[in-house]
Amino acid sequence: MQIALNARILQAPRTGIGHYLAELVSALRHEPDLELSLFHGWGWSSSLPAAAMPGYSRLTPLLRQIPGAYQARRWLEQRRFDRGRSAAIDLYHEPSLWPLAFKGPTVITLHDLTHLHYPSTQPAARLREIERRLGQGVQQARLILTDSQFVADEAQRYFGLGPERFVVAPLGAAARFHPRSNESLQQVLQSHGVQPQGYFLCVGTLEPRKNLALVLRAHAELPQALRQRFPLLVVGMAGWKGEQLADELHTALASGHVRLLGYLPDEQVAHLMAGARGLIFPSIYEGFGLPVLEAMASGTPVILTRRSAMPEVAGTAGNYIEPEDLHGLCEVMIRLINDQAHWQVCREAGLQQAKLFSWERCARVTARAYCRALEG
Incomplete structure (x- = not known):
């Protein structure tokens, strides 16, 4: 054939x-x-x-x-x-x-x-x-x-x-998305000024549908000590209408607690995915939501919305929020930081869910x- x-x-x-x-x-x-x-x-x-x-x-x-x-x-x-x-x-x-x-x-x-x-x-x-x-x-x-x-x-x-x-x-999920030891993460993570499990990650094209503005506002609402200990890294290239994010993104970058990394090679993304405290993916609409699966396969907890196809991907392993819920997103981020037992449960549940794909x-x-x- x-x-x-x-x-x-x-x-x-x-x-x-x-x-x-x-x-x-x-x-x-x-x-x-x-x-x-x-x-x-x-x-x-x-x-x-x-x-x-x-x-x-x-x-x-x-x-x-x-x-x-x-x-x-x-x-x-x-x-x-x-x-x-x-x-x-x-x-x-x-x-x-x-x-x-x-x-x-x-x-x-x-x-x-x-x-x-x-x-x-x-x-x-x-x-x-x-x-x-x-x-x-x-x-x-x-x-x-x-x-x-x-x-x-x-x-x-x-x-x-x-x-x-x-x-x-x-x-x-591609084979490059898998759990990694802290030692194997050090070189890539140090090049971006972060430590294993010491940052939150957003991955995706910068456009309104991805709801990055909510993430920027929620991270800014965290207590200052947590913002400093757990910066937000944003990976992705500019998309159509991405200029709508310009003002909020500029303010967030000026704070020093948010870093815009742009489009990165695949291996770097895989290292950053495996090293994050959590992936934040509050998209309004997705036909699948591939970064959610890639994060789970990497052993990284995911925060996402219960919208469109994403519950099919994350199942019971996801930390779900509403797309407009600023307070709810802050609470989930703080829990993933402070509650190690919950973080571990999310990690294990995500690894098991990822095996279905x-x-x-x-x-x-x-x-x-x-x-x-x-x-x-």
């Missing part, structure tokens, strides 16, 4: 969908009777490209300003997709939003419906393109993979499709979906 996978997103710095695709491809390599051809936007290859860092392209900001630029780029990609593609391809898998044209069976992955709930998180030109293309892509697909049952359910309602069109393939399982479910799609 020969599968064509659109891997163009791997040209960009790897955030959620990029990590999904890279890990899925690696895991699918171990599935029997399955061969992958990866389309990189300019041609075809059998290997994954190296991860890009921020600043990889100067074109993206221009696309937001040039009328028709998204359509022109898509036309060019379609031509490159058609050129050089093996005639033996049995099925095409599109892992991000909307598929290119393909005459054979198509499977897509629908990670979330953020553009419906929070359209302001998308550039206007991109939002128009999503609205124009996504419905067509859903109709084109024989099967639709989702990361969670939550997304499958809301997509069924929105598109008016039956459950037989959907396959839930939960994500996994793996990229191997995701790949097996995905490979079975390919077979179903080929059967028609």
